[in-house]
Amino acid sequence: MSRPLIDVSSLAMRYPTGRMALTEANLTLSAGELVVILGANGCGKSTLLRCIAGMLKPTSGQIQVAGKPISSLSGRALADARMALGMVFQNANLVKRRSVIANVLAGTLGRHRTLATSLGFLPQGERSFAEACLAEVGLQSFAAQRAGTLSGGQAQRASVARALAQRPLALLADEPVASLDPEASEELMTLLRRVAHEDGLGVLCVLHQPDLARRYADRILGLKDGRVQFNDKPADVAEVAVAALYTKTPEPVAA
Amino acid sequence: MNGFALKTMPSPAPQKAEPRRRLHPLTFVIILFGVALFLQSAIVVHARPQDLITGAAGIADIVSRSMPPDFAGLPDALWPALETIDMGLFGTAIALIFALPLSLFAARNTTPAKPLYFLARGLIALARVVPDLVWALIFVAAVGLGPFPGALAIVIHSLGMMGRLFAETIEDIDMGPVEALTMTGASRLAVFTHGIIPTVIPSLLGITLYRLDENIRSSLILGFVGAGGIGFQLLTAMNLFQYRTVSMLLILTFIIVVGAERISAALRQRIA
Numbered sequence: 001m002s003r004p005l006i007d008v009s010s011l012a013m014r015y016p017t018g019r020m021a022l023t024e025a026n027l028t029l030s031a032g033e034l035v036v037i038l039g040a041n042g043c044g045k046s047t048l049l050r051c052i053a054g055m056l057k058p059t060s061g062q063i064q065v066a067g068k069p070i071s072s073l074s075g076r077a078l079a080d081a082r083m084a085l086g087m088v089f090q091n092a093n094l095v096k097r098r099s100v101i102a103n104v105l106a107g108t109l110g111r112h113r114t115l116a117t118s119l120g121f122l123p124q125g126e127r128s129f130a131e132a133c134l135a136e137v138g139l140q141s142f143a144a145q146r147a148g149t150l151s152g153g154q155a156q157r158a159s160v161a162r163a164l165a166q167r168p169l170a171l172l173a174d175e176p177v178a179s180l181d182p183e184a185s186e187e188l189m190t191l192l193r194r195v196a197h198e199d200g201l202g203v204l205c206v207l208h209q210p211d212l213a214r215r216y217a218d219r220i221l222g223l224k225d226g227r228v229q230f231n232d233k234p235a236d237v238a239e240v241a242v243a244a245l246y247t248k249t250p251e252p253v254a255a
Numbered sequence: 256m257n258g259f260a261l262k263t264m265p266s267p268a269p270q271k272a273e274p275r276r277r278l279h280p281l282t283f284v285i286i287l288f289g290v291a292l293f294l295q296s297a298i299v300v301h302a303r304p305q306d307l308i309t310g311a312a313g314i315a316d317i318v319s320r321s322m323p324p325d326f327a328g329l330p331d332a333l334w335p336a337l338e339t340i341d342m343g344l345f346g347t348a349i350a351l352i353f354a355l356p357l358s359l360f361a362a363r364n365t366t367p368a369k370p371l372y373f374l375a376r377g378l379i380a381l382a383r384v385v386p387d388l389v390w391a392l393i394f395v396a397a398v399g400l401g402p403f404p405g406a407l408a409i410v411i412h413s414l415g416m417m418g419r420l421f422a423e424t425i426e427d428i429d430m431g432p433v434e435a436l437t438m439t440g441a442s443r444l445a446v447f448t449h450g451i452i453p454t455v456i457p458s459l460l461g462i463t464l465y466r467l468d469e470n471i472r473s474s475l476i477l478g479f480v481g482a483g484g485i486g487f488q489l490l491t492a493m494n495l496f497q498y499r500t501v502s503m504l505l506i507l508t509f510i511i512v513v514g515a516e517r518i519s520a521a522l523r524q525r526i527a
Contacts (some may be wrong), residue, residue, distance in 0.1 A: 053438065055438075079440045079442075080440065082438055082439075082440050083439075083440040085438070086438075086439075087435060087438040089431060089434070089435060091431050093429075093431035093432045093434065093435040094432060094435075095432045095449070095450060095453050095454060096454070097453050097454055097456075097457075098453050106436055106439065106441070106449050106450075107439050108439075109436065109439055109440070109441035109442075109445050109449060110439045110440025110441050111440075113441070113442045113445065117441075117442075117445050117448075117449075118442060118444040118445050118448060119448060120448035120449060120452055120453075122449075159435070162435070162439070163439075166439045166440070
């Protein structure tokens with residue numbers, strides 16, 4: 001197997017308050033793989049994802065994204081390195097007053113840093129590609145509709161289309177099903193798995209639902225109090241190990 | 256008192272309601288303070304209702320002398336009327352052009368740097384707290400009589416008002432799409448034009464149209480300090496005791512103000 005798309009080694013993150021959000025975190029993500037990060041609230045899942053996306057600077061440790069040390073980049077170099085990463089957020093984060101296709105086209109803006117796009121024009125040359133991205137998520141008939149009129153599940157799928165329009169190597173999804181009903185959640189997870197298995201993207205997905213993780217993930221990474229508890233195939237992850245992620249450990253008393 | 260409490264409260268709770276009816280000492284002090292505040296204002300403004308009664312004859316005299324309105328002077332008033340409307344239009348348009356970038360600097364979530372934020376907020380505060388009438392006096396002194404100083408005064412004052420409202424609108428937006436677009440690798444400016452502008456444009460247009468209405472009204476007043484337009488005509492007619500011309504001008508003013516308000520409201524309803 002070639003080099004992993006994302007390689008995180010001995011990552012540590014300390015917040016200004018002194019609390020350790022992450023300790024000695026290691027993680028790899030390869031092309032064609034769907035990895036789910038599980039853990040209770042405040043276990044460091046989002047922090048880990050934000051570090052990988054270069055939105056937070058880790059206290060120590062290395063993060064390689066497609067061979068680039070994203071945590072030590074800034075400005076234009078950081079923006080270029082981020083192009084390899086498509087983000088899917090908890091909320092779809094679409095521009096509600098714009099059409100669905102305009103939102104997907106906006107995903108290509110990183111490749112089109114021209115005067116015209118700076119003035120608010122969309123890169124029309126990408127229209128057929130954006131339509132293909134919409135078709136990929138099953139929303140081609142919604143192209144002309146305002147994004148604000150989509151249902152929660154549709155909006156989240158449109159945001160996946162926007163991420164795909166960016167032509168990323170990997171998708172980072174931060175609790176993408178948190179605000180979706182069970183049916184829409186299944187649809188979205190099916191979509192993410194297909195993106196990984198058929199399109200060959202690496203997908204890293206933070207979830208709150210152990211059952212979804214078991215059914216869709218190629219690998220599950222359990223995180224508790226900022227430490228990786230396990231990192232295995234779903235079949236090799238014991239129920240008790242998952243349950244242990246959600247049992248409270250008493251807050252360490254500050255010395 | 257008890258009967259009233261029983262009527263409003265079907266549950267048998269008149270005894271319970273008893274302690275609630277007692278005035279809190281602080282409430283009493285606040286009411287007393289409010290009354291005192293009002294009384295001192297009445298004394299300071301020499302409020303004497305009897306003056307209104309004795310002055311009624313004077314008012315009746317002016318009203319009778321201003322009837323019927325002198326519409327012979329109407330053609331001469333049309334050009335100043337256009338000046339008044341155009342001062343408002345021009346002032347609002349120029350203010351809009353400058354308020355857009357200024358509000359970007361003055362919104363906490365889009366400002367490129369903290370010092371620029373404070374600078375922009377300072378400019379907005381200065382433009383806003385100085386009334387447009389005072390700006391007009393300054394500009395009349397600087398560039399002479401006529402509609403141009405009036406238009407300048409409107410530009411500066413509206414820049415302050417619009418800049419602040421624009422900045423507040425931008426500060427209120429959902430930052431999710433902005434974050435999402437930033438992560439696609441889009442340039443900073445593209446994130447603004449694609450992520451923020453489409454979201455805020457209806458509100459900004461609404462604010463601008465509201466401002467246009469206000470500006471046409473205030474350009475009438477600005478004429479009184481020499482900034483041209485209907486206001487200046489009105490002042491001249493008053494000084495020459497041409498009350499029939501005054502009443503004609505007031506009718507014209509009324510038409511302009513109501514017209515501007517109606518058109519602005521109708522357009523705002525369209526974009527909402």
